[in-house]
Amino acid sequence: MGGRAKPLSPLTRWYIYAIHGYFCEVMFTATWAFVAERDWKFQGVTSVWALFIYGTSSLVLERMYLLLRGRCPLLSRCLCYTLWIYLWEFATGYLLRRFDACPWDYSHFRYHLMGLVTLEYALFWFLGSLLLEKLIIGNTLRLRLEGNEPPPSCCNGWGN
Template structure:
């Protein structure tokens, strides 16, 4: 589990840096500066907890649509809970308050496709070493 936690945390950090760098490109900020927070490593690392769900869904040969949808729900739930907790302590690194399709400023429903595919990526990372390893 520890190796998967580290793998998912690092992968999530890298994805976030790429995403925020891409968003700076869209704002015509040619430095393409990506940014993240130390809080994001354990939040992304929690994707390691998808492994039991992933093992179950893969053993039942569920479609990638169902698996991606369930992972997306898990990620939204984790983002909402962690964002709400961090916001309560005034240290949440993201704030979606001024955007469309946001809930309490901590999740954006229009990010559903991103979380769908990230969930499938985390499934791959969790399964990479086989079902019996950490």
């Protein structure tokens, strides 16, 4: 083996977080439609904006995790994460709405703020942040790339 294994770059971690968030949103909306409307097609929906929203927010949550672990208990961290998620969802939704590009509208929920966030999702965001810390952020931070060794000769080009 070559040089020392290096941690993933922030851009690579952002990509992992973005894809994870995108996938989770599609699965959540499909499940929600199934439960609420008995939609057996199980078709989830999302927006291209979700990649930026989830990737960027998760990098902030990663930083929060690194700062808070060892300083406060897990449930307190998840509460902090949930508060951040609400702030981020409101801010990005508000900005996107300015360009008529906000893909969500919670106006039909009872406890919403300007249709951009809703308290009805608090438990989902709390549990999601718990899973994000324990399964995604923790494992992503442990991933390493091999040193500067070139790839095998079979993989040096575009399919040769």
